[in-house]
Amino acid sequence: MMIEPLELEGVYLITSDARRDDRGYFVRSYDRAEFEAAGLMTNWVQDSISFNKRRDTIRGLHFQMPPRAETKLVRVTAGAIIDVAVDLRKSSLSYGKFLSVDLSADNGRALYIPAGFAHGFQTLTDDVVIAYKIDVPYDAALAGGIRWNDETLDVEWRPGTPIMSERDKGLPLLADLEIAF
Numbered sequence: 001m002m003i004e005p006l007e008l009e010g011v012y013l014i015t016s017d018a019r020r021d022d023r024g025y026f027v028r029s030y031d032r033a034e035f036e037a038a039g040l041m042t043n044w045v046q047d048s049i050s051f052n053k054r055r056d057t058i059r060g061l062h063f064q065m066p067p068r069a070e071t072k073l074v075r076v077t078a079g080a081i082i083d084v085a086v087d088l089r090k091s092s093l094s095y096g097k098f099l100s101v102d103l104s105a106d107n108g109r110a111l112y113i114p115a116g117f118a119h120g121f122q123t124l125t126d127d128v129v130i131a132y133k134i135d136v137p138y139d140a141a142l143a144g145g146i147r148w149n150d151e152t153l154d155v156e157w158r159p160g161t162p163i164m165s166e167r168d169k170g171l172p173l174l175a176d177l178e179i180a181f
Contacts, residue, residue: 001031003038003112006101008087008094010114012040013101014073018108027108029075030133040112041071044133052079052128056160058148059168060120061086065142065179069115071135079128080104081121084155086146086174089116089181096174098155103130116181118146122157144179145171 002015018025035042050059061084064070074083086098102124103109113119121130148155148164150173 012112014110016108046134048132050130052123057123057163061118061146063118068136068139072113073133075110076103077129079125083121085113086118147171
């Protein structure tokens with residue numbers, strides 16, 4: 001397992017080595033000892049699955065506000081996505097900046113996103129399954145988000161016709177948020 005820091009502080013790309021043969025593959029998707037050695041979260045309290053039927057589905061950009069800000073480990077188990085993390089930590093030098101990573105069942109990568117970030121994705125294939133590890137329970141009263149196409153963020157989504165929920169289409173712009181990460 002390789003744990004690689006990315007350009008936004010606290011965000012890591014996790015790459016697992018798959019053992020492949022003519023039957024398929026076996027991959028270690030999480031290793032507590034390796035996460036501890038890298039100083040990453042190891043106390044996961046919730047596992048979640050997101051199934052997305054159609055290519056160009058966009059979910060996000062979501063976050064959970066303090067005191068239940070979420071750290072997430074995001075992995076694709078079927079299909080492919082572009083995964084996006086936006087830094088919402090006002091004290092950070094990268095506040096308001098984003099990064100994106102291609103995650104797929106084939107490339108065996110995961111994205112570790114610390115508390116204080118918004119998260120979203122766009123599906124690049126049909127029938128995408130995404131597995132999450134999350135360090136705090138979900139609290140609907142603290143759920144928030146940023147509009148996916150906020151021009152100040154300028155997230156580089158892939159061309160296509162977005163399939164989105166009405167809730168996500170109506171999320172506020174970053175400039176209109178009053179959050180304290």
